[in-house]
Amino acid sequence: MRVFLKLGGSLITDKDQPYTARRDVIRRIAAEIANCWQKDPDLQILLGHGSGSFGHYAAKDLGTRDHVDSPQEWLGFQKVWAAAHALNQILLEEMSAANLPVISLPPSAAVSAQARKPRQWSTYPIQSALEHNLIPIIFGDVIFDEEMGGIIYSTEDLFLPLLPMLQPQMVLLAGKEPGVWADYPKNTRVIPLITPASYAATSLTIQSSASIDVTGGMAAKVQLMLQTVQAYPEITVRIFSGEESGTISAALQGEIIGTTIKTKSE
């Protein structure tokens, strides 16, 4: 089984406190992944992580989401890069401490874009790492763009172009919400299943993040995941909370959890 797993910034950082990682949560998740990894030799994981109160805070202050031009903005671009990579370093430390064979393949060094569309990405290292039983890590990062100067790709933006080559069976997005709320921000009812047809037929309240965030929060996540299942109907997407112990391993083992996005009902 090949899985793309995103650890959302809302889970691995305190998104309301600048530059604050939740090390205890990251450590517990690393142990859960390690447990699944040891039990299932066929499990292949592309691990992605969001930027939470690291990259998003830097990007909000410096305005780097869609365009970089002036010398000042380029210095801002570097600051967002530094923030995103600082969080990646913490992830690497905790995953390595759990004996997971992680290898970080930073998108800023591998991807180039043109008018926000990925133009070039040498994905062979990711493919080769997966085939040789390593766990490649990618993360929301700054990207050099031939037209816009610099932009930011979220982890979900990065997952999308990798689908045709890597063909995962599942895309798991773990955050702090138990799923997609039908009645956000009242938050009394999680939507169990979203299909392209059900999404088109309902007017759901799916919005951006309540915290500082430059990549569109839940609204962008759901839209990108609908694109995912429309293009690759065999993929199952789950959006769920990784807050409770055992939820990441349950999702990795294929349990139905949170909100499922699929072309048809299960």
Ligand SMILES: Nc1ncnc2c1ncn2[C@@H]1O[C@H](COP(=O)(O)OP(=O)(O)OP(=O)(O)O)[C@@H](O)[C@H]1O
């Ligand atoms: N209908 C909804 N259901 C759930 N969350 C919603 C909804 N509408 C808006 N949101 C907001 O979107 C947030 C989730 O998106 P966010 O981008 O913060 O997740 P993440 O991927 O964990 O973070 P990051 O982008 O830092 O990696 C929720 O915490 C909430 O504030």
Ligand SMILES: C=C(C)CCOP(=O)(O)O
């Ligand atoms: C803000 C930066 C650098 C990346 C955002 O990626 P995301 O947290 O996956 O949305």
